[in-house]
Amino acid sequence: MGKVRNILQAKGNQVFSVEPTTTVYKAIELMSEKNIGGLLITDADGKMLGIFTERDYARRVILQGRSSKDTDIGDIMTTDPVTVSPDNSIEDCMTLMTSRFVRHLPVLDNGCLCGMISIGDVVRFIIDEQRGIIEELEVYITGHR
Known part of the structure; x- marks a missing residue:
């Protein structure tokens, strides 16, 4: 199975x-x-402080009766998000996403932010990988492309 770096190579x-002072609305x-x-x-230096997702919006803005135009993202972001490295396997990511109930994983390489992958990226990678395996098996079985 592939690695996070393979997803980043494909998607960029x-x-x-x-920044944390950005309004939720923006x-x-x-x-x-x-x-x-x-x-x-x-x-301002690009150091990751947290993550904000649609789920955060639903739970920390809408359900708490806050105004998205008056709330800074830093007040409701998820601090200390689950992260992966480029060397983590896709299987590691699936396990993390499932067990921690997250859909987005920031990618850190020696502490430096180098990307982010989503559950959609993981699923797309697995589908493409399986498609390639199936094509190889068809060639092996039939003897022609």
């Missing part, structure tokens, strides 16, 4: 982030514009 290392606008379900919260 672009990470969308905001963060949701960015998430909508980029069609993503999670943002990393970083300081």
Whole structure:
């Protein structure tokens, strides 16, 4: 099975982030514009402080009666998110996502932020990997491509 680095090679290392003083409303606008379900919260130097996801919005803004235009993302972000390294296996990621009930994993390489993967990225990787295996088996069995 592949590694996190394989997913990052395919999708790229672009990470969308905001600073903790960004309003929740502005963060949701960015998430909508980029069609993503999670943002990393970083300081001015790019150091990861936390993560904000659609789930955080539902639980910490909507259900608590807060205003997204008056709430800073730093006040409701998830601090100390579950992370992986580029060397973690895809299986490790599936286990973490399932056991910790998360859909987004920031990727740190020696403490430096180098990407983020989602459950969608993991599923896409597994489907592509299985498709390749099936094609190889068909060639082996039939003897032609």
